Amino acid sequence: MKVRFLFILFIFPSLIFSQDLFPGWTGCFSYLDVSSISYGETKIFGAAENAIFVYDVTTNEIDKISTIEGLSGETISSIEYIENKGLLFIGFENGLIQIYIESSRDVKTIVDILEKPSIPPNDKIINDFYLTGNEVYISTNYGISVYDSSALEFGDTYFIGDNGAQIKINETAVFNGFIYAATENGLRKAALDNPNLIDYQQWEWVTAIPFNGIVSTGLKLYGTSANGRLYDLTNGSAVSLILYATPPLDMRYSNENLVVTITNNIYIYTENFEEVRTVSAVDYNNVTFTSAFTDLSKNKIYIGSSRVDTIGLSGLGIIEIDINAPSVFQEIHPQSPLRNYFFQVRTQSSEVWVTHGSHDANYNPYAGIRESGLSHYINEQWNNISYNSLTTITPNPWALTYLSINPFNTGEVYVSSSIKGLVYIKDSEPITFYNEGNSTLTPFIPENTFVFASNFDKDGALRVLNARNERPLNRFKEGQWESFSLEPLISPATENAGFSSIVFDNNETVFMGSHGFGLIGFNVTTGAIKNISQIGQNMPSPSVKTMAIDKQNQLWLGTDKGLRIVTNTLEFMEGVPKFLILLF
Known part of the structure; x- marks a missing residue:
């Protein structure tokens, strides 16, 4: 199996990429954690x-845009589908905006912000x-930008803080001829025309309550605050309706329903705030809920879901629920690995295995990702192993x-x-766990091997x-374990915090x-x-991050401060003083 990597940076003020920018390539992105949903009559993004x-x-059918x-590959923060124009607006955490054009499957990149x-970044x-x-009103941490x-193309930008200062805008909505801005310092409005x-x-204060969301239903105006309350703002004042257990992550009006999403619940109301379903x-x-909407014509609820890191639980993509039979649900997402963070990738024949855990630069595993499963690509599909299994x-x-x-x-x-x-693991099934009780693996302290x-x-x-x-150094073959000391080189024996790689000449x-x-x-x-570990030995650092032996039996070293090559490993071990290390 050929593993191909591609790194290309494009920097243009406005650029359109055609579909299949890299023909023949397959993206291995995770689609299980959905941060945002947008939808039209027949499509859900x-x-x-x-x-x-x-x-x-x-x-x-499921299609992918990557x-x-x-797409830039940066972290997506918001999307909005404009169905009558066939445009999907995609916003990123770094301020980049891209527009996916359905008719041509092109992607337009906008770098103005x-x-x-x-x-500030x-x-x-x-x-x-x-x-x-x-007009598309774009809410940012500095204000509101308008895009035609x-x-x-861009229009004006509104800085609506005190004295024209930049201020965080979480969301906007139009109601009764006014545009409302939910800000971290309160709610502001101005005449749309x-x-x-x-x-x-021209922007006046409505209330000083910090708002993280605002929605117009046509007849009503609702807002959610940073402290978890939902308010009726219809008559120009903030009337508290309910206090949720956690602050709402998403609120929208869809198909005659007001839908409020918090971390572990979806609340569905009528336009007049009569509860329909939880x-x-x-x-x-x-799983963690991130956003949701209803489709009454099909009696469906669609929920964006995301992983729960503390228990190693993966997201389910978009969850489709039947309103009349909520216990019946379907996961909607492409085949994909468990998450986008890959710690190590190994291939054999036509299979790919991926780990998603981690440790920090000093090999402290408690500072990294603790609970995660394994991703396994086999027979042209992802057959992953959950943390729970x-x-x-x-x-x-x-x-x-x-x-x-x-x-x-390879099994x-x-x-x-x-x-x-x-x-x-044997044939994709977890079989045995080796520790001090059944191997030569030894803990540093109890419960820490x-x-x-x-x-x-x-x-x-x-x-x-x-x-x-x-x-x-441990060796395991045919059910038998043995171990080897590296003293006196490593002394005291507990001094070395970790090992990055092991290869053989x-x-x-x-x-x-x-x-x-x-x-x-x-x-x-x-x-x-x-x-060898010292600068005087031509080693830029004592921390070796990766190694490989090439076909000429040369040893390549990647350290945290540069690359070296040991051209003759036999001379290295025999102590020949002038074995050659190439510098990069």
Whole structure:
């Protein structure tokens, strides 16, 4: 299997990318965590972290929009579908805006906000799009920008804080001829037909309550506050209607329903705030709800969902629920890995395995992603292993980081839990968990067995590196474990915090990339141990992050401060003083 990587940066004020920008490439983006939903009569758009999928409710077909089609790959913060124009507005956290044109499947890139020097980078985030007529009102952390959806060009920008200051706008809405802005400092409004809206004095305060959302139903105006209250704003004052357990994440008026989303519940009301139904995340794997809308013509509720990191639970994409039978639901999303963060990728034949755990630069696994499953691409589809299924063999398979596929039996995979031990998977099923009770893996302190890099040698033995103990190099073959000391090189034995990689040359030497002791070589025949870690030895850093042996038996080292090559590994182990290291 060929693994291809592509890194291209485009910087143009306004650029249109055609469909299939990179023909022949397949995107491996995760679509399980949906942050925003937009919809039309027959299509639903779900925004994942950095890609979008489109669900056709009439055909049940799913299409994808990603960097392959021209998306930036940055983090998406908001989307809005303008059905009568066939345009999908896509806003990003960095201020970039892209417009997906349905008819041509082109992507137009707009960098006006992104490149505006007078706006601090953190204030460029696109919080919301609101369409009225041909004008799209763009809510940002600095104010409101107006974009003409017909001419596809920017109009004015409104800075409506005190004395024209920049102020965070969460959302806008039009009601009874006024445009309302939900801001972090309160609610402001101005006459929509006022030709001088760039003058901050034309905007008047309605209330000083901080609002994070506002929606017009036509007859009513509702707002949600940062403290979790929902208000009726119809008559010019803020009338509190309800206090939710957590602040609402999304509120919208869809198909004659006011729909309010909080983390674990969806509340559906009539236009006059009569409760219709409540949907609880408890009934849907306890995922996090992010947004929702109703389709009364089909008796359906569509809910955006996202993962719960603290329990290793993945999102379900968009959840489709039958209003009359809420226990019946369908997950809507493309086949995808569990999440976009890849710690390590390993391939064998036509399979791909991915870990999503992590540790920090100092190999502290508690500072990284603890609860996560494994992504597995096989037979041209993703057949993932959930974190919950891994807990059937051990209570806390935390920090799943490094992995090795048995080249002699590709159905066998070993995954390091950098806090607890080693997971053995056979034919995609978790089978055994190795720790101090059934292997030579040794804890540093109770309940903390720091297992890092592993690899199979030419004899089919698995070599596993276990940090902060007296015998960190382990060998496992045919059910038998043995371990080896690296003293006196690593002394005290608990000093080295972690190992990034392990490879083998043609001279029976095991090479290990360490965090504090640089490159370590151990010859399994002679027992010789050698390392280089100092600047005087041509090593830029004692922290080796990755290694590889090429076809000429040269050892490539990637450190946190540069690249080196050991051109003759035999001379390195024999102590020849002038073995060559190339500098990069």
